[in-house]
Amino acid sequence: MIFRQRPKPEAEIPTASMADIAFLLIIFFMVSTTLLEEKGLSMVLPEPGEETKIRPENITHVLLDNTGRIKIDGVYYDLSSVRKVIEDKLAAKPGTLIVSFNIQPECRYGTMIDVFDELRLADARKISLVPPKGAK
Amino acid sequence: MRWRGKRGERASIPTASMADIAFLLIIFFMVTTIFRAEKGIKIELPYAMKTERLPKREVSRIWVSQRGEMSIDDKFVSLSEIAAIMSNKAIDNPDMITQIKTDRRAKYGDVAYILEELKKARALRVSLATKEEE
Numbered sequence: 001m002i003f004r005q006r007p008k009p010e011a012e013i014p015t016a017s018m019a020d021i022a023f024l025l026i027i028f029f030m031v032s033t034t035l036l037e038e039k040g041l042s043m044v045l046p047e048p049g050e051e052t053k054i055r056p057e058n059i060t061h062v063l064l065d066n067t068g069r070i071k072i073d074g075v076y077y078d079l080s081s082v083r084k085v086i087e088d089k090l091a092a093k094p095g096t097l098i099v100s101f102n103i104q105p106e107c108r109y110g111t112m113i114d115v116f117d118e119l120r121l122a123d124a125r126k127i128s129l130v131p132p133k134g135a136k
Numbered sequence: 137m138r139w140r141g142k143r144g145e146r147a148s149i150p151t152a153s154m155a156d157i158a159f160l161l162i163i164f165f166m167v168t169t170i171f172r173a174e175k176g177i178k179i180e181l182p183y184a185m186k187t188e189r190l191p192k193r194e195v196s197r198i199w200v201s202q203r204g205e206m207s208i209d210d211k212f213v214s215l216s217e218i219a220a221i222m223s224n225k226a227i228d229n230p231d232m233i234t235q236i237k238t239d240r241r242a243k244y245g246d247v248a249y250i251l252e253e254l255k256k257a258r259a260l261r262v263s264l265a266t267k268e269e270e
Contacts, residue, residue: 015152015155016151018154018155019151019154019155019157019158021155022155022158022159022161022162023158025158025162026158026161026162026165029162029165033169037189037268038189038190038192038195038235038265039187039188039189039190039265039266039267039268040184040187040188040190040235040263040264040265040266041184041186041187041188041263041264041266042188042190042233042261042262042263042264043262043263043264044260044261044262045251045254045255045260045261045262046255046260047255047258047260048255048256048258064244103244103248104244104245105243105244105245105248106243106244106245107243107244107245108240108241108242108243108244109182109200109238109239109240109241109242109243109244109246109247110182110240110241111244112244112247113182113183113184113240113264113266114182114184116184116264117184117185117186117266120184120186121185121186129248129251131248131251131252132245132248132249132252
């Protein structure tokens with residue numbers, strides 16, 4: 001008996017939805033990726049041994065003691081008024097004033113950042129961090 | 137004069153290469169993504185307003201915990217080792233920015249001594265890591 005051969009159906013992989021699958025993957029990874037945002041207060045340290053003499057009238061001393069009290073040129077202020085005080089001092093001597101920021105080592109780091117941020121917000125460009133005692 | 141209308145051809149956008157485009161995008165993003173290289177130690181960053189974003193590729197990190205433990209590349213280090221480690225890194229990448237991630241409850245003194253070590257290592261570009269305040 002002879003069987004008549006059926007015409008072979010053409011084999012084909014449907015590719016129409018391939019793009020949808022790929023875009024779905026893209027969107028899935030975009031949504032599930034958490035971007036690592038890295039932010040911070042940037043600064044450039046002075047070269048070691050680079051010491052310049054600055055005339056004392058051009059320096060503002062900001063002192064932060066162990067308990068977190070802020071003293072600017074001998075007067076105590078609270079955090080909220082630091083910005084205004086520094087802005088006024090900078091306006092009096094534009095371009096020449098240097099803020100000398102002296103922090104006691106036992107002070108909380110968070111407090112130091114709060115004050116440092118205020119100095120930055122007051123647009124103090126020249127901030128000098130006084131090195132701790134005992135460091136060379 | 138009357139134009140005889142051409143027989144309307146079916147308009148279609150070729151979609152055969154759409155998948156290629158999409159996969160190309162996937163591969164591009166996969167290649168350009170940088171994974172976080174180190175786990176670090178558990179800290180709570182302080183908040184600040186005047187923050188700047190950092191270019192990721194140049195950053196190397198020092199972690200300082202609440203109790204003053206320091207970690208670089210997931211290894212605890214002591215203060216005296218920092219200068220040597222960071223100076224090697226600074227030679228490999230002259231544009232390096234050292235990010236100091238310090239817990240807000242730590243003592244400032246711990247950070248101050250690190251800054252002195254970084255001066256010795258000539259890693260002069262530093263960023264104090266903070267979170268942005270809303």
